[in-house]
Amino acid sequence: MTNRIVTGAHYGLRDWLAQRITAVIMAVYSVITVFVLLTSKPITYGVWRDLFAQGWMRVATLLFMASLAWHAWVGVRDILMDYIKPAGLRLALEVLVLLTIAAYAGWTIQILWR
Numbered sequence: 001m002t003n004r005i006v007t008g009a010h011y012g013l014r015d016w017l018a019q020r021i022t023a024v025i026m027a028v029y030s031v032i033t034v035f036v037l038l039t040s041k042p043i044t045y046g047v048w049r050d051l052f053a054q055g056w057m058r059v060a061t062l063l064f065m066a067s068l069a070w071h072a073w074v075g076v077r078d079i080l081m082d083y084i085k086p087a088g089l090r091l092a093l094e095v096l097v098l099l100t101i102a103a104y105a106g107w108t109i110q111i112l113w114r
Contacts, residue, residue: 015074022071029064058112065108069101 041047051057076097084090 015078018070018074022067022074025067026064026071029060029067032060052112061112062108065105069105073097073101 036051037043040051052061077094080090080093080097084093
């Protein structure tokens with residue numbers, strides 16, 4: 001009989017796929033943003049404001065932020081699970097990370113739609 005020691009949450013394929021998909025979304029957004037900014041007039045506040053006045057840019061930015069939040073959560077959670085052994089400390093740090101990510105996501109929404 002073999003005794004197996006189970007450690008971690010074993011999210012596996014789902015998290016691996018989430019990291020790749022969110023990375024692709026962020027890369028595409030970055031390339032589009034750089035292209036738009038390089039092919040437009042010199043970047044001033046007015047150009048920046050006009051760019052983000054368009055609905056597609058606000059939605060794309062919100063999608064970027066959601067991808068960034070999910071990507072960051074999966075990465076930081078995995079780091080905490082690997083390196084922080086005391087369960088109470090790990091839980092406290094995970095809650096702190098989640099609250100920080102949620103605050104940044106809320107701030108992004110406030111900036112985009114105020």
